[in-house]
Amino acid sequence: MRRSIIILLATLMAVVLPASSMAATRTAKSSLSGTVTFWNTYSPDEKAALEQKVIPAFEAKYPNIHINNLTLPYDGTFTKLITSIAGGIGPDVVRSDIIWVPQLANINGLEPLDKYSWFPSLRKAVFSGPLRTTFYHGHYYGLPLDTNTRVMFYSKSMFQAAGISRAPATTTEMLADCAKIKALGSGKYCYSEGGFGAWSIMPWVWSFGGNLTNKTFSKATGYLNGKGTLAAVNFLLGMYHKGYLSPNILGGGIGTWDGFGKNYAMILDGPWTVPFLFKNQYPSSDYGISLVPKGPGGSRSVVGGEDIVMLKGSRNKPATAAFMQFMLSKQAQTMMGKVGQMPVLNALAHSSAFPAYYPIFQQQLKTAKPRTPSPEWSKIDDTFTSQLSTVFHGNASVKDALNSAARTVDGLLH
Amino acid sequence: MRSQSLKPVARAAAFTPPRAGILQRMRKYAPIYLFLLPGTAIFLLWTIYPLVDAFVMSFYHWNLNGPSTYIGLANYQQALADPIFIQAMKNVVLYALISVPGQLIFGLAAALLLDSAVRFRAFFRTLFYLPVVTSWVVVSLLFTYLYNSQAGAINYILYDVLHVIPGYIFWLGDENVALPAIAFMNIWKGIGWTAVIFLAGLQTIPADVYEAAKVDGAGRIQRFRAITIPLLAPTFMFLVVMLVIGAFNTFIQVFIMTQGGPNHSTETVLTYMYTNAFANVDFGYGAAISYLFTLLMFVISMAEIRILRRRSQY
Structure with missing residues (x-):
């Protein structure tokens, strides 16, 4: 008798407890309601995936929450964002360039996430490198949403015409290949770079063993004007003088994408290049992808990507938190991953659901470095x-220019 | 006598209930004030309030989203010692020195042409004025293509067709060329407007003055020097003041074509102010720059008006 009572109680517990916990979860979910305004700078393909797949999936899970999506062009979004923060009419959640996070945190515009109970589990779930881009003055102000880096894209047809059989693995090999590409005639350049910004130049600086600052991002002298940085700038300057590096680096020339395959044999770019450029604009273009050529400091590139951040002025923080967590779910990361947004979840690191070109970016990310996380970054x-512009215009020596830059950056870091 | 005659009026006024006077005046002027109210309110809210707010902001280390710190004149001191701000000031002066005389000379030439009995006058008027009504954004993008150092039409014509330059010029990538290149674009865009203003000035000159000079034996050049130029002096004054203000306020074309580069060689005061306020999130410093700039503009405009007034005593 006693035994049967115990079995009955156990059965009742087995049935009732999960049901009650499910009911509790459902109540918690249904108690979340209202509108969450989400600002981002997704490309048209990414926007379509967000609006047609991700948001409907979220709204099916949280029927009382409506996501008000606003996809903006990248240029001008930061301005719009800080203006809206100042006016108290900002969105609830933003997909922010990783470089904006320290600036937004510095003006007290972001909600620190490490105070929320759900944060530790997500912190463990994402890649540690991109997570570091959300850390500022002792707090985590966001979570990584997608990651990327720059790798080498090369034109197979230009390589073939120049008699080059494979992508250069080292900077020395690259110089030898450049001489062959130059021989193709005027208007043909081995390599093209869009400008002198850190995003463009730092892969070379790091690959030559140089750096912008020390590891704690507190000092530039000895790094920005160090031996490795000097060697990298001299490498690029030498390429420019020999006619290997396109003069569009100065500004006002043929863009890297416009000239790829016709004028330029090699460019460095991110994973968005494949769906955006090669599939949409140049479907017939033949191209290869390889790692950044290895220098004395290895094959290094720059960490890019976006973080998802909650604004301090959000009018619906519980619903915003639910949306942020959903954006970092396997489901949403997979949906966005298929259209070029490289996922940040450890669990998806080796997933076969993603495009075939992801592994090369993932390999490059292992040695990629972040830019200086500082509110003075711009x-x-x-x-x-x-x-660097002064150097390339012949108005200063590499050494003098880097010494001057190091002194200025020292002042900005303090 | 006068005081006596005024007495009854004063007495009458003393007996008039004051409220009736106010009501009467209100009834009389109320419609006028009501008409003025919307415009005044908009002006106060959108012009005066931001001006005052920016002035206050310029004395603070302005925090967008929290308490700001009062720092006195530190932002102004920083600006006066900032080499990029000084460079931007020099740039706008150089820009004005190129674009203002260019627009005046070509604008006057166009106006004289359009004022003469040329055929298809209406067509030419439209043609000259077309760039004026075209948006700065469109013009800037168009010239970015024309100035492209590797594939632009200008280099192609000058180097490949006419062989008048030794090699391709980096119009927007060369520190020494970029600012004049943008200023030349401004001349092209501004000719139509200056021509229209000159045309209006030319049409106010009485024809009999020219006829009298002709009777006295004055040739075309003499008539132009002795009549046209002096009588156009007020028009010149207006144009110089307006064009200098316009040149100093250059923003859109630089923002689109070079973003102030290369190496700040095309940086204008407004692009630098914008960068500081909206990219560096330093609104206090941006506001101080704008006030220093306003002061400079005020001084230059006053000087221009004084100098040109002295010379236009006709």
Whole structure:
């Protein structure tokens, strides 16, 4: 008798407890309601995936929450964002360039996420490198949403015409290949770079063993004007003088995408290049992808990507938190991953659901480095850009320009 | 006598209930004030309030989203010691020195042409004015293509067709060329407007003055020097003031074509102010730059008006 009572109680518990917990979850979900405004700078393909797949899936899970999506062009979004924060009419959640996060946190515009109970589990679930881009003054102000880096895209037809059989693995091999490409005639360049910004130049600086600052991002002297940085700038300057590097680096020439395959044999770019450029604009273009050529400091590139951040002025933080968590779910990361947004979840690192070109980017990311996380980043980048421009215009020596840049950046870091 | 005659009026006024006077005046002027109210309110809210707010902001280390710190004149001191701000000031002066005389000379030439009995006058008027009504954004993008150092039409014509330059010029990538290149674009865009203003000025000159000069034996050039130029002096004054203000306020074309580069060689005061306020999120500094600039503009405009007034005593 006693035994049968115990079995009956156990059966009742087995049935009732999960049901009650499910009911509790359902109540918690249904208690979340209202509108969440989401700002992002997705490309048309990515926007379509977000609006047609991700948001409907979220709204099916949380029927009382409506996502108000606003996809903006990248240029001008930061301005729009800070203006809206100042006016108290900002969105609830933003897909922010990783470089904006320290600036937004510095103006007290972001909600620190490490105070929320759901944060630790997500912190463990994402790649540690991209997570570091959300850390500022002792707090995590966001979560990585997607990651990327730059790798080498090369034109197979130009390589073939120049008699080159494979992509250069080292900077020395690259110089030898460049000589062959130059021989193709005027208007043909081995390599094209869009400008002198850190995003463009730092892969070369790091690959030559140089750096912008020390590891704690507190000092530039000895790094920005160090031996490795000097060697990298001299490498690029030498390429420019020999006619290997296209003059469009100065500005006002044929863009890297416009000239790829016709004028330029090699460019560095991110994963969006494949769906956006090669599939939409140049479907017939033949291209190959390889790692950044290895220099004395290895094959290094720059960490890019976006973080998802909650604004301090969000009017619906519980619903916003639910949306952020959903954007970092396997489901949403897979949906966005298929259209070029490289996922940040450890669990999806080796997933076969993603495009075939992802592994090369993932391999490059292992040695890629972040830019300086500082609210003064735009000034640091401008200093770097201006000094390199001076060098390429022949108005200063590489050494003098980098010494001057290091002194200025030291002042900005303190 | 006068005081006596005024007495009854004063007495009458003393007996008039004051409220009736106010009501009467209100009834009389109310429609006028009501008409003025919307415009005044908009002006106060969207012009005066931001001006005052920016002035206050310029004395603070402005925090967008929290308490700001009062720093006195530090933003102004920083600007006066900032080499990029000084460079931007020099740039706008150089820009004005190229674009203002260019627009005046070509604008006057176009106006004289359009004022003469040329055939298809209406067509030419439209042609000259077309760039004026075209948006700066469109013109800037168009010239970015024309100035392309590797595939632009200008290099193609000058180097490949006419062989008048030794090699391709980096119009927007060369520190020494970029600013004049943008200023030349401004001349092209501004000719139509200056021509229209000159045309209006030319049509105010009485024809009998020219006829009298002709009777006295004055040739075309003499008539132009002794009549046209002096009588156009007020038009010149207006144009110089307006064009200098316009040149100093250059923003859109630089923002689109070079973003102030290369190496700040095309940086204007407004692009630098914008960068500081909206990219560096330093609104206090941006506001201080704008006030220093306003002061400079005020001084230059006053000087221009004084100098040109002294010379236009006709």
